[in-house]
Ligand SMILES: Nc1ncnc2c1ncn2[C@@H]1O[C@H](COP(=O)(O)OP(=O)(O)OP(=O)(O)O)[C@@H](O)[C@H]1O
Ligand SMILES: Nc1ncnc2c1ncn2[C@@H]1O[C@H](COP(=O)(O)OP(=O)(O)OP(=O)(O)O)[C@@H](O)[C@H]1O
Ligand SMILES: [Mg+2]
Protein backbone atom coordinates (compact mmCIF):
# COMPACT_ATOMS: atom_id res chain seq x y z
CA UNK A 1 0.00 0.00 0.00
CA UNK A 2 2.69 2.49 0.97
CA UNK A 3 6.45 2.35 0.47
CA UNK A 4 8.61 5.09 2.03
CA UNK A 5 12.31 5.22 1.21
CA UNK A 6 14.87 7.45 2.89
CA UNK A 7 12.37 10.21 3.59
CA UNK A 8 13.87 13.43 4.94
CA UNK A 9 12.27 16.70 6.00
CA UNK A 10 14.38 19.69 6.88
CA UNK A 11 13.10 23.07 8.02
CA UNK A 12 15.30 26.10 7.51
CA UNK A 13 14.97 28.76 10.21
CA UNK A 14 17.30 31.66 9.66
CA UNK A 15 20.76 30.15 9.83
CA UNK A 16 19.56 26.99 11.59
CA UNK A 17 18.34 23.71 10.13
CA UNK A 18 15.80 21.51 11.91
CA UNK A 19 16.02 17.90 10.70
CA UNK A 20 12.51 16.68 11.47
CA UNK A 21 12.96 13.46 9.44
CA UNK A 22 16.43 12.05 8.83
CA UNK A 23 15.96 9.15 6.44
CA UNK A 24 12.83 7.17 7.24
CA UNK A 25 12.25 3.76 5.64
CA UNK A 26 8.82 2.21 6.12
CA UNK A 27 6.50 -0.15 4.27
CA UNK A 28 2.87 -0.70 5.24
CA UNK A 29 0.61 -3.24 3.57
CA UNK A 30 -3.14 -3.04 3.01
CA UNK A 31 -5.11 -4.15 6.05
CA UNK A 32 -2.35 -3.58 8.59
CA UNK A 33 -2.88 -1.98 12.02
CA UNK A 34 0.28 -0.06 12.90
CA UNK A 35 1.05 2.06 15.97
CA UNK A 36 3.71 4.77 15.67
CA UNK A 37 5.39 5.71 18.94
CA UNK A 38 8.27 7.94 19.91
CA UNK A 39 9.31 10.96 21.94
CA UNK A 40 7.71 14.36 21.59
CA UNK A 41 9.39 16.06 18.63
CA UNK A 42 10.71 12.82 17.10
CA UNK A 43 8.96 13.42 13.75
CA UNK A 44 5.74 11.39 14.02
CA UNK A 45 3.30 14.11 12.87
CA UNK A 46 5.72 15.24 10.17
CA UNK A 47 5.81 11.71 8.77
CA UNK A 48 2.01 11.34 9.06
CA UNK A 49 1.49 14.56 7.09
CA UNK A 50 3.71 13.31 4.27
CA UNK A 51 2.01 9.89 4.25
CA UNK A 52 -1.36 11.68 4.13
CA UNK A 53 -0.30 13.82 1.13
CA UNK A 54 -0.60 16.98 3.21
CA UNK A 55 3.10 17.82 2.97
CA UNK A 56 6.07 16.98 0.76
CA UNK A 57 9.43 15.58 1.90
CA UNK A 58 12.75 17.38 1.37
CA UNK A 59 14.14 14.20 -0.20
CA UNK A 60 13.35 10.49 -0.51
CA UNK A 61 10.58 8.52 -2.19
CA UNK A 62 6.97 7.87 -1.24
CA UNK A 63 4.98 5.35 -3.28
CA UNK A 64 1.27 5.11 -2.51
CA UNK A 65 -0.50 2.20 -4.19
CA UNK A 66 2.52 1.95 -6.50
CA UNK A 67 2.37 5.61 -7.53
CA UNK A 68 5.28 7.99 -6.86
CA UNK A 69 3.43 10.70 -4.94
CA UNK A 70 6.07 13.34 -5.80
CA UNK A 71 4.94 13.21 -9.43
CA UNK A 72 1.39 14.28 -8.48
CA UNK A 73 0.43 17.94 -8.52
CA UNK A 74 -1.14 19.43 -5.39
CA UNK A 75 -4.67 19.09 -6.77
CA UNK A 76 -4.02 15.49 -7.76
CA UNK A 77 -2.71 14.77 -4.26
CA UNK A 78 -5.91 16.32 -2.86
CA UNK A 79 -8.02 13.92 -4.95
CA UNK A 80 -6.07 10.90 -3.69
CA UNK A 81 -6.33 12.18 -0.15
CA UNK A 82 -10.08 12.81 -0.23
CA UNK A 83 -10.84 9.56 -1.99
CA UNK A 84 -8.86 7.11 0.12
CA UNK A 85 -7.52 8.68 3.30
CA UNK A 86 -9.20 9.71 6.56
CA UNK A 87 -7.04 11.91 8.81
CA UNK A 88 -7.49 12.54 12.54
CA UNK A 89 -5.30 15.57 13.30
CA UNK A 90 -3.40 15.98 16.56
CA UNK A 91 -5.07 19.39 16.97
CA UNK A 92 -8.43 18.27 15.47
CA UNK A 93 -8.74 21.10 12.88
CA UNK A 94 -12.51 21.44 13.21
CA UNK A 95 -14.37 24.38 11.66
CA UNK A 96 -15.13 26.71 14.58
CA UNK A 97 -18.41 28.24 13.38
CA UNK A 98 -19.93 24.92 12.31
CA UNK A 99 -21.84 22.29 14.25
CA UNK A 100 -20.44 18.83 14.97
CA UNK A 101 -22.85 17.39 12.38
CA UNK A 102 -21.83 19.83 9.66
CA UNK A 103 -18.13 19.30 10.45
CA UNK A 104 -18.56 15.57 9.86
CA UNK A 105 -20.62 16.15 6.68
CA UNK A 106 -17.86 18.22 5.11
CA UNK A 107 -15.83 15.38 3.50
CA UNK A 108 -19.10 13.98 2.11
CA UNK A 109 -19.87 17.33 0.50
CA UNK A 110 -16.48 17.13 -1.27
CA UNK A 111 -17.34 13.59 -2.34
CA UNK A 112 -20.58 14.80 -3.93
CA UNK A 113 -22.88 12.84 -1.61
CA UNK A 114 -26.52 14.13 -1.65
CA UNK A 115 -27.71 16.15 1.36
CA UNK A 116 -30.07 13.60 2.94
CA UNK A 117 -27.50 10.78 2.78
CA UNK A 118 -24.83 13.11 4.17
CA UNK A 119 -26.81 14.06 7.23
CA UNK A 120 -27.66 10.44 7.98
CA UNK A 121 -24.09 9.19 7.54
CA UNK A 122 -22.67 12.02 9.65
CA UNK A 123 -25.16 11.30 12.41
CA UNK A 124 -24.30 7.59 12.43
CA UNK A 125 -20.57 8.40 12.55
CA UNK A 126 -21.09 10.70 15.54
CA UNK A 127 -23.28 8.13 17.30
CA UNK A 128 -20.50 5.57 16.85
CA UNK A 129 -18.22 7.75 18.98
CA UNK A 130 -20.92 8.51 21.59
CA UNK A 131 -21.82 12.01 20.42
CA UNK A 132 -25.42 11.44 19.33
CA UNK A 133 -26.53 14.08 21.87
CA UNK A 134 -24.07 16.71 20.67
CA UNK A 135 -24.84 16.98 16.94
CA UNK A 136 -25.67 20.69 16.95
CA UNK A 137 -22.94 21.82 19.34
CA UNK A 138 -20.15 23.91 17.84
CA UNK A 139 -16.57 23.07 18.85
CA UNK A 140 -16.52 25.78 21.55
CA UNK A 141 -19.56 24.09 23.08
CA UNK A 142 -17.84 20.72 23.28
CA UNK A 143 -15.34 19.30 25.75
CA UNK A 144 -11.78 18.55 24.56
CA UNK A 145 -12.49 14.86 24.28
CA UNK A 146 -15.76 15.51 22.43
CA UNK A 147 -13.94 17.69 19.88
CA UNK A 148 -11.43 14.89 19.43
CA UNK A 149 -14.23 12.43 18.78
CA UNK A 150 -15.80 14.74 16.17
CA UNK A 151 -12.41 14.65 14.41
CA UNK A 152 -12.47 10.82 14.55
CA UNK A 153 -16.02 10.68 13.16
CA UNK A 154 -15.10 13.06 10.34
CA UNK A 155 -12.11 10.87 9.39
CA UNK A 156 -14.28 7.74 9.19
CA UNK A 157 -17.44 9.07 7.53
CA UNK A 158 -16.15 8.73 3.96
CA UNK A 159 -15.31 5.06 4.58
CA UNK A 160 -11.67 5.56 3.57
CA UNK A 161 -9.32 2.67 2.83
CA UNK A 162 -6.59 4.18 5.02
CA UNK A 163 -6.96 6.02 8.30
CA UNK A 164 -4.13 8.13 9.71
CA UNK A 165 -4.85 9.01 13.32
CA UNK A 166 -2.45 11.33 15.17
CA UNK A 167 -2.99 10.82 18.93
CA UNK A 168 -6.75 10.10 18.50
CA UNK A 169 -7.26 9.31 22.21
CA UNK A 170 -5.04 11.98 23.81
CA UNK A 171 -8.02 13.67 25.48
CA UNK A 172 -10.16 10.61 26.15
CA UNK A 173 -10.73 8.69 29.37
CA UNK A 174 -10.06 4.96 29.35
CA UNK A 175 -13.64 3.87 28.67
CA UNK A 176 -14.18 6.18 25.71
CA UNK A 177 -10.64 5.42 24.43
CA UNK A 178 -11.52 1.73 24.43
CA UNK A 179 -14.71 2.46 22.47
CA UNK A 180 -12.77 4.38 19.82
CA UNK A 181 -10.05 1.72 19.62
CA UNK A 182 -12.66 -1.06 19.36
CA UNK A 183 -14.23 0.87 16.49
CA UNK A 184 -10.84 1.07 14.73
CA UNK A 185 -10.27 -2.65 15.32
CA UNK A 186 -13.68 -3.57 13.93
CA UNK A 187 -13.12 -1.46 10.83
CA UNK A 188 -9.60 -2.90 10.48
CA UNK A 189 -11.01 -6.43 10.40
CA UNK A 190 -13.34 -5.23 7.63
CA UNK A 191 -10.32 -4.09 5.59
CA UNK A 192 -9.45 -0.56 6.79
CA UNK A 193 -5.70 0.04 7.07
CA UNK A 194 -5.00 1.85 10.35
CA UNK A 195 -1.88 3.87 11.16
CA UNK A 196 -2.06 5.63 14.49
CA UNK A 197 0.35 7.72 16.51
CA UNK A 198 0.11 7.28 20.25
CA UNK A 199 2.26 7.80 23.30
CA UNK A 200 0.23 5.33 25.40
CA UNK A 201 1.15 1.63 25.55
CA UNK A 202 -2.47 0.68 26.32
CA UNK A 203 -3.51 2.18 22.99
CA UNK A 204 -0.58 0.75 21.03
CA UNK A 205 -1.64 -2.69 22.33
CA UNK A 206 -4.59 -2.64 19.89
CA UNK A 207 -2.17 -2.64 16.95
CA UNK A 208 -0.57 -5.62 15.25
CA UNK A 209 2.72 -3.80 14.73
CA UNK A 210 4.61 -1.05 16.58
CA UNK A 211 7.04 1.32 14.85
CA UNK A 212 9.18 3.48 17.14
CA UNK A 213 10.77 6.76 16.07
CA UNK A 214 13.54 8.77 17.62
CA UNK A 215 15.17 11.97 16.32
CA UNK A 216 13.55 11.71 12.89
CA UNK A 217 14.32 8.03 12.24
CA UNK A 218 12.66 4.66 12.70
CA UNK A 219 14.60 2.84 15.41
CA UNK A 220 12.44 -0.25 15.87
CA UNK A 221 9.68 -2.01 13.95
CA UNK A 222 8.12 -5.12 15.52
CA UNK A 223 5.05 -7.32 15.22
CA UNK A 224 3.08 -8.07 18.37
CA UNK A 225 -0.01 -9.96 19.44
CA UNK A 226 -3.06 -7.69 19.37
CA UNK A 227 -4.91 -7.21 22.62
CA UNK B 228 -7.37 27.77 49.86
CA UNK B 229 -10.50 27.03 47.86
CA UNK B 230 -13.98 26.04 49.02
CA UNK B 231 -16.57 25.11 46.40
CA UNK B 232 -20.18 24.55 47.50
CA UNK B 233 -22.94 23.15 45.32
CA UNK B 234 -21.50 24.59 42.12
CA UNK B 235 -23.72 24.25 39.07
CA UNK B 236 -23.21 25.27 35.44
CA UNK B 237 -26.00 25.02 32.94
CA UNK B 238 -25.80 25.92 29.26
CA UNK B 239 -28.98 26.82 27.45
CA UNK B 240 -29.05 25.78 23.78
CA UNK B 241 -32.34 26.61 22.13
CA UNK B 242 -34.91 24.59 24.04
CA UNK B 243 -32.32 22.24 25.54
CA UNK B 244 -30.35 22.55 28.77
CA UNK B 245 -26.89 21.06 29.19
CA UNK B 246 -26.07 20.50 32.86
CA UNK B 247 -22.27 20.59 32.77
CA UNK B 248 -21.97 20.80 36.59
CA UNK B 249 -24.76 19.51 38.81
CA UNK B 250 -23.80 20.48 42.34
CA UNK B 251 -20.07 20.11 42.95
CA UNK B 252 -18.66 20.25 46.48
CA UNK B 253 -14.89 20.41 46.80
CA UNK B 254 -12.32 21.81 49.24
CA UNK B 255 -8.62 22.06 48.43
CA UNK B 256 -6.01 23.22 50.93
CA UNK B 257 -2.79 25.10 50.26
CA UNK B 258 0.05 22.80 49.25
CA UNK B 259 -2.14 19.92 48.08
CA UNK B 260 -1.50 17.90 44.90
CA UNK B 261 -4.88 16.83 43.52
CA UNK B 262 -5.69 14.85 40.35
CA UNK B 263 -9.14 15.28 38.81
CA UNK B 264 -10.30 12.32 36.72
CA UNK B 265 -13.52 11.40 34.96
CA UNK B 266 -15.11 10.59 31.64
CA UNK B 267 -14.94 12.84 28.61
CA UNK B 268 -17.71 15.43 29.05
CA UNK B 269 -18.07 14.92 32.81
CA UNK B 270 -17.40 18.59 33.64
CA UNK B 271 -13.68 18.67 34.50
CA UNK B 272 -12.67 21.62 32.29
CA UNK B 273 -15.84 23.50 33.20
CA UNK B 274 -14.97 23.19 36.89
CA UNK B 275 -11.31 24.14 36.25
CA UNK B 276 -12.39 27.30 34.42
CA UNK B 277 -14.57 28.36 37.35
CA UNK B 278 -11.80 27.58 39.87
CA UNK B 279 -9.39 29.62 37.74
CA UNK B 280 -11.74 32.64 37.67
CA UNK B 281 -12.16 32.30 33.90
CA UNK B 282 -15.88 31.52 34.09
CA UNK B 283 -18.75 31.99 36.54
CA UNK B 284 -21.07 29.27 37.84
CA UNK B 285 -24.84 29.27 37.30
CA UNK B 286 -25.31 28.78 41.05
CA UNK B 287 -23.36 27.79 44.15
CA UNK B 288 -20.48 29.36 46.05
CA UNK B 289 -16.75 29.59 45.38
CA UNK B 290 -14.49 30.97 48.10
CA UNK B 291 -10.86 31.53 47.13
CA UNK B 292 -8.57 32.36 50.04
CA UNK B 293 -11.72 33.13 52.05
CA UNK B 294 -13.08 35.57 49.47
CA UNK B 295 -16.43 34.95 47.74
CA UNK B 296 -15.32 35.09 44.10
CA UNK B 297 -18.82 35.99 42.88
CA UNK B 298 -18.53 39.39 44.59
CA UNK B 299 -15.47 40.28 42.45
CA UNK B 300 -15.90 42.19 39.20
CA UNK B 301 -14.35 40.71 36.03
CA UNK B 302 -11.30 42.98 36.27
CA UNK B 303 -10.82 42.10 39.93
CA UNK B 304 -11.02 38.39 39.04
CA UNK B 305 -8.38 39.01 36.39
CA UNK B 306 -6.04 40.51 38.99
CA UNK B 307 -6.48 37.51 41.31
CA UNK B 308 -5.94 35.18 38.39
CA UNK B 309 -2.76 36.81 37.11
CA UNK B 310 -1.30 37.23 40.56
CA UNK B 311 -1.79 33.76 41.98
CA UNK B 312 -2.89 31.24 39.36
CA UNK B 313 -1.06 29.55 36.51
CA UNK B 314 -3.32 27.79 33.98
CA UNK B 315 -2.36 25.08 31.49
CA UNK B 316 -5.27 24.94 29.03
CA UNK B 317 -6.46 21.69 27.45
CA UNK B 318 -6.05 23.34 24.03
CA UNK B 319 -2.92 25.32 24.99
CA UNK B 320 -4.19 28.78 23.87
CA UNK B 321 -0.80 29.97 22.62
CA UNK B 322 -0.48 33.15 20.54
CA UNK B 323 0.01 31.93 16.97
CA UNK B 324 2.21 34.70 15.60
CA UNK B 325 4.55 34.79 18.59
CA UNK B 326 7.62 32.75 19.43
CA UNK B 327 7.72 30.23 22.26
CA UNK B 328 9.90 32.65 24.26
CA UNK B 329 7.51 35.58 23.80
CA UNK B 330 4.50 33.41 24.61
CA UNK B 331 6.08 32.50 27.94
CA UNK B 332 7.11 36.13 28.62
CA UNK B 333 3.51 37.33 28.25
CA UNK B 334 2.34 36.79 31.87
CA UNK B 335 5.52 38.54 33.06
CA UNK B 336 4.68 41.56 30.89
CA UNK B 337 1.29 41.75 32.65
CA UNK B 338 3.13 41.48 35.98
CA UNK B 339 5.32 44.46 35.09
CA UNK B 340 8.58 42.52 35.07
CA UNK B 341 11.44 44.38 33.24
CA UNK B 342 12.45 43.12 29.80
CA UNK B 343 15.83 41.57 30.65
CA UNK B 344 14.44 39.64 33.63
CA UNK B 345 11.47 38.49 31.57
CA UNK B 346 13.60 37.01 28.81
CA UNK B 347 15.81 35.19 31.29
CA UNK B 348 12.90 33.78 33.32
CA UNK B 349 11.06 32.69 30.18
CA UNK B 350 14.16 30.96 28.87
CA UNK B 351 14.69 29.10 32.16
CA UNK B 352 11.03 28.01 32.21
CA UNK B 353 11.32 26.63 28.67
CA UNK B 354 14.60 24.88 29.47
CA UNK B 355 12.88 23.21 32.43
CA UNK B 356 10.48 21.49 30.01
CA UNK B 357 13.21 20.58 27.51
CA UNK B 358 12.56 23.34 24.97
CA UNK B 359 15.82 25.29 25.23
CA UNK B 360 16.42 24.64 21.51
CA UNK B 361 12.99 25.86 20.42
CA UNK B 362 12.81 29.40 21.90
CA UNK B 363 12.26 31.18 18.60
CA UNK B 364 9.87 28.69 17.03
CA UNK B 365 6.27 29.82 16.63
CA UNK B 366 3.50 27.36 17.57
CA UNK B 367 3.07 26.19 13.95
CA UNK B 368 6.76 25.28 13.96
CA UNK B 369 6.42 23.12 17.06
CA UNK B 370 5.18 19.58 17.54
CA UNK B 371 1.96 19.02 19.52
CA UNK B 372 3.86 17.97 22.60
CA UNK B 373 6.21 20.95 22.29
CA UNK B 374 3.24 23.34 22.14
CA UNK B 375 1.85 21.67 25.22
CA UNK B 376 5.13 22.20 27.03
CA UNK B 377 5.19 25.88 26.08
CA UNK B 378 1.78 26.13 27.74
CA UNK B 379 3.21 24.45 30.86
CA UNK B 380 6.21 26.81 30.94
CA UNK B 381 3.93 29.83 30.55
CA UNK B 382 1.79 28.69 33.49
CA UNK B 383 4.83 28.32 35.75
CA UNK B 384 6.89 31.38 34.81
CA UNK B 385 5.07 33.79 37.17
CA UNK B 386 5.75 31.46 40.11
CA UNK B 387 2.04 31.22 40.97
CA UNK B 388 0.78 29.81 44.26
CA UNK B 389 -1.78 27.62 42.46
CA UNK B 390 -1.40 25.76 39.19
CA UNK B 391 -4.45 24.45 37.32
CA UNK B 392 -3.34 22.04 34.61
CA UNK B 393 -5.96 20.59 32.24
CA UNK B 394 -4.51 17.43 30.66
CA UNK B 395 -0.91 18.81 30.70
CA UNK B 396 0.61 15.56 29.39
CA UNK B 397 -2.03 14.52 26.82
CA UNK B 398 0.45 14.87 23.94
CA UNK B 399 3.63 13.82 25.72
CA UNK B 400 5.50 10.53 25.60
CA UNK B 401 6.22 8.76 28.88
CA UNK B 402 9.71 10.16 29.38
CA UNK B 403 8.77 13.79 28.82
CA UNK B 404 5.55 13.29 30.83
CA UNK B 405 7.66 12.08 33.74
CA UNK B 406 9.89 15.17 33.44
CA UNK B 407 6.88 17.48 33.56
CA UNK B 408 5.32 15.59 36.48
CA UNK B 409 8.61 15.59 38.39
CA UNK B 410 8.76 19.35 37.88
CA UNK B 411 5.23 19.70 39.31
CA UNK B 412 6.16 17.47 42.24
CA UNK B 413 9.30 19.47 43.01
CA UNK B 414 7.37 22.75 42.91
CA UNK B 415 4.61 21.20 45.02
CA UNK B 416 7.13 20.30 47.73
CA UNK B 417 8.23 23.95 47.63
CA UNK B 418 4.66 25.07 48.32
CA UNK B 419 2.88 25.21 44.94
CA UNK B 420 -0.70 23.89 45.09
CA UNK B 421 -1.28 21.62 42.07
CA UNK B 422 -4.68 20.68 40.64
CA UNK B 423 -4.43 18.68 37.45
CA UNK B 424 -6.95 17.00 35.20
CA UNK B 425 -5.79 13.75 33.64
CA UNK B 426 -7.29 10.62 32.12
CA UNK B 427 -4.13 8.58 32.73
CA UNK B 428 -3.61 6.59 35.94
CA UNK B 429 0.19 6.86 35.59
CA UNK B 430 -0.10 10.64 35.78
CA UNK B 431 -2.68 10.64 38.58
CA UNK B 432 -0.22 8.51 40.58
CA UNK B 433 1.94 11.63 41.14
CA UNK B 434 -0.88 13.24 43.12
CA UNK B 435 -1.65 12.86 46.82
CA UNK B 436 -5.40 12.88 46.25
CA UNK B 437 -7.70 11.78 43.41
CA UNK B 438 -11.11 13.36 42.80
CA UNK B 439 -13.35 11.58 40.29
CA UNK B 440 -16.19 13.27 38.40
CA UNK B 441 -19.10 11.80 36.51
CA UNK B 442 -21.99 13.64 34.86
CA UNK B 443 -21.14 16.97 36.46
CA UNK B 444 -20.68 15.73 40.02
CA UNK B 445 -17.88 14.54 42.27
CA UNK B 446 -18.43 10.83 42.84
CA UNK B 447 -15.28 9.94 44.75
CA UNK B 448 -12.52 11.80 46.61
CA UNK B 449 -9.67 9.73 48.10
CA UNK B 450 -6.17 10.19 49.45
CA UNK B 451 -3.42 7.94 48.09
CA UNK B 452 0.29 7.38 48.48
CA UNK B 453 2.24 9.47 45.98
CA UNK B 454 4.45 7.60 43.54
N1 LIG C 1 -20.63 26.39 25.71
C1 LIG C 1 -21.24 25.20 25.89
N2 LIG C 1 -22.50 25.04 25.50
C2 LIG C 1 -23.14 23.85 25.67
N3 LIG C 1 -22.60 22.77 26.24
C3 LIG C 1 -21.31 22.87 26.65
C4 LIG C 1 -20.56 24.08 26.50
N4 LIG C 1 -19.33 23.87 26.99
C5 LIG C 1 -19.30 22.60 27.44
N5 LIG C 1 -20.49 22.00 27.23
C6 LIG C 1 -20.84 20.62 27.62
O1 LIG C 1 -20.58 20.50 29.02
C7 LIG C 1 -20.10 19.18 29.30
C8 LIG C 1 -18.84 19.26 30.14
O2 LIG C 1 -17.80 19.82 29.37
P1 LIG C 1 -16.30 19.83 29.92
O3 LIG C 1 -15.47 20.53 28.89
O4 LIG C 1 -16.24 20.39 31.30
O5 LIG C 1 -15.95 18.28 29.99
P2 LIG C 1 -14.58 17.56 30.39
O6 LIG C 1 -14.82 16.73 31.57
O7 LIG C 1 -13.47 18.56 30.46
O8 LIG C 1 -14.35 16.60 29.16
P3 LIG C 1 -12.99 16.14 28.40
O9 LIG C 1 -12.36 15.09 29.25
O10 LIG C 1 -13.51 15.57 27.11
O11 LIG C 1 -12.11 17.33 28.18
C9 LIG C 1 -19.89 18.48 27.97
O12 LIG C 1 -20.90 17.51 27.80
C10 LIG C 1 -20.00 19.57 26.92
O13 LIG C 1 -20.64 19.14 25.73
N1 LIG D 1 7.48 24.40 10.48
C1 LIG D 1 8.50 23.97 11.25
N2 LIG D 1 9.64 24.70 11.32
C2 LIG D 1 10.67 24.28 12.10
N3 LIG D 1 10.67 23.17 12.85
C3 LIG D 1 9.55 22.41 12.82
C4 LIG D 1 8.41 22.78 12.03
N4 LIG D 1 7.45 21.82 12.21
C5 LIG D 1 7.96 20.91 13.07
N5 LIG D 1 9.23 21.26 13.44
C6 LIG D 1 10.13 20.51 14.31
O1 LIG D 1 10.22 19.18 13.78
C7 LIG D 1 10.31 18.23 14.84
C8 LIG D 1 9.31 17.11 14.61
O2 LIG D 1 7.99 17.60 14.76
P1 LIG D 1 6.74 16.62 14.78
O3 LIG D 1 5.52 17.48 14.90
O4 LIG D 1 6.78 15.67 13.65
O5 LIG D 1 6.97 15.80 16.14
P2 LIG D 1 6.08 14.69 16.83
O6 LIG D 1 6.85 13.42 16.88
O7 LIG D 1 4.72 14.65 16.19
O8 LIG D 1 5.93 15.24 18.31
P3 LIG D 1 4.70 15.21 19.37
O9 LIG D 1 4.69 13.83 19.93
O10 LIG D 1 5.12 16.25 20.37
O11 LIG D 1 3.46 15.57 18.64
C9 LIG D 1 10.08 19.00 16.15
O12 LIG D 1 11.31 19.09 16.83
C10 LIG D 1 9.57 20.36 15.72
O13 LIG D 1 10.06 21.40 16.54
MG1 LIG E 1 2.83 15.18 16.81
Ligand SMILES: [Mg+2]
Pocket residue numbers: 143144145271272273317393
Ligand atom coordinates in the same frame (compact mmCIF):
# COMPACT_ATOMS: atom_id res chain seq x y z
MG1 LIG F 1 -11.79 18.91 29.31
